[in-house]
Amino acid sequence: MNQPSKSVAVQHEESKLKLSSYITGFGLSLLFTLATYLLVTHHAASRNTLVALITVFALAQFITQAFLFLHLGSETKPRWKAGIFLFMLGVVFILVAGSIWIMYSLNVRQTIPQEIQYVNGQDNL
Amino acid sequence: MEPTLAISKTALKHQEETEKNNHILFGFWVYIMTDCVLFASLFATYAVLHNNIYTGPRGAQIFDLPYVLGETLLLLTSSFFCGLATISLQNRSKRKVILYFALTFLLGLGFLTMELKEFRHLVLIHESWTRSGFLSSYFTLVGTHGLHITIGLIWMAVMMVRILKNGLTSGNVRRLKMLAVFWHFLDVIWIFIFTIVYMFGALHL
Numbered sequence: 001m002n003q004p005s006k007s008v009a010v011q012h013e014e015s016k017l018k019l020s021s022y023i024t025g026f027g028l029s030l031l032f033t034l035a036t037y038l039l040v041t042h043h044a045a046s047r048n049t050l051v052a053l054i055t056v057f058a059l060a061q062f063i064t065q066a067f068l069f070l071h072l073g074s075e076t077k078p079r080w081k082a083g084i085f086l087f088m089l090g091v092v093f094i095l096v097a098g099s100i101w102i103m104y105s106l107n108v109r110q111t112i113p114q115e116i117q118y119v120n121g122q123d124n125l
Numbered sequence: 126m127e128p129t130l131a132i133s134k135t136a137l138k139h140q141e142e143t144e145k146n147n148h149i150l151f152g153f154w155v156y157i158m159t160d161c162v163l164f165a166s167l168f169a170t171y172a173v174l175h176n177n178i179y180t181g182p183r184g185a186q187i188f189d190l191p192y193v194l195g196e197t198l199l200l201l202t203s204s205f206f207c208g209l210a211t212i213s214l215q216n217r218s219k220r221k222v223i224l225y226f227a228l229t230f231l232l233g234l235g236f237l238t239m240e241l242k243e244f245r246h247l248v249l250i251h252e253s254w255t256r257s258g259f260l261s262s263y264f265t266l267v268g269t270h271g272l273h274i275t276i277g278l279i280w281m282a283v284m285m286v287r288i289l290k291n292g293l294t295s296g297n298v299r300r301l302k303m304l305a306v307f308w309h310f311l312d313v314i315w316i317f318i319f320t321i322v323y324m325f326g327a328l329h330l
Contacts, residue, residue: 017211017212017215018212019209019212022205022208022209022212025205025208026201026202026204026205026208029201029316030198030201033194033197033198033201033316033319036319036320036324037190037194037324040190040324040327040328041190041327047328047329047330050328051325051328051330054320054324054325055320057320058316058317058319058320058321061316062313062316062317065204065309065312065313065316066313069204069208069309069312069313070306070309070310070313080151081151081154084154084155084158085158087158088158088159088161088162091162091165092161092162092165095162095165095166095169096165096168096169096172099166099169099170099172099173100169100172100173103173
């Protein structure tokens with residue numbers, strides 16, 4: 001009689017998803033999206049403040065959807081899903097930040113210094 | 126003693142199947158993570174190239190923000206209905222699963238139509254991917270997302286036929302769960318396209 005009770009346990013684990021988590025996730029995502037849109041279209045603050053704010057909103061919406069839609073963190077103990085998710089975040093960070101850094105650095109180092117640009121400008125006149 | 130044995134045998138089989146399905150779902154999750162890396166490389170390309178406009182326009186000149194908000198809301202609502210379908214999947218209610226996936230499909234199709242119209246408009250005013258580095262990276266990034274959406278829609282249509290033919294078998298339930306993960310993932314990617322491409326673009330970043 002051990003087996004049936006085990007399979008009931010498995011089914012229980014499956015049915016942890018709740019309607020409320022989807023409604024909360026949808027509401028929060030809607031809020032973050034509309035807030036971002038209204039802030040940008042109304043130029044509600046200085047540009048740097050706006051960029052910082054909407055970055056925070058995007059990350060907040062990302063976390064909301066990762067937990068409430070993709071059910072990250074609802075796993076039981078060997079948390080392989082969460083583990084590989086964190087690894088992905090690491091790879092993405094290295095890829096994006098590394099590319100921007102390298103290309104920015106390359107751009108700065110290959111730009112002609114100010115004086116030469118000035119001389120070239122004189123030649124064109 | 127015999128009936129007990131029979132019950133435990135079916136239970137064992139059920140457990141084995143659940144375990145197998147969980148392994149496949151994990152494998153699919155790993156695929157989703159690698160797809161995130163693909164999108165990350167396209168985002169990195171966009172970040173590097175978005176100021177290389179050559180003689181072409183800047184993002185702020187060609188993006189129609191209310192239109193993009195409309196697209197975003199369609200996809201977000203579609204993702205929500207996909208969640209409702211997942212819940213109906215748990216209760217094994219076939220009619221609700223079909224209803225919610227149909228709504229997901231229609232909203233997704235609406236999103237794709239809007240995106241293709243936007244692309245068509247840009248090509249018609251001669252601001253296509255050949256114009257500048259910015260436009261190449263823009264079309265590649267947003268186009269790859271659109272391609273994923275297209276594949277998701279085809280997959281959804283195939284699953285509808287499968288449900289109607291075979292019902293909610295354990296294999297079909299597993300496939301629908303994978304499809305739901307795929308669909309939510311595409312909405313997550315869109316958050317960043319919305320913010321980084323369209324909103325940062327509008328701010329001349």
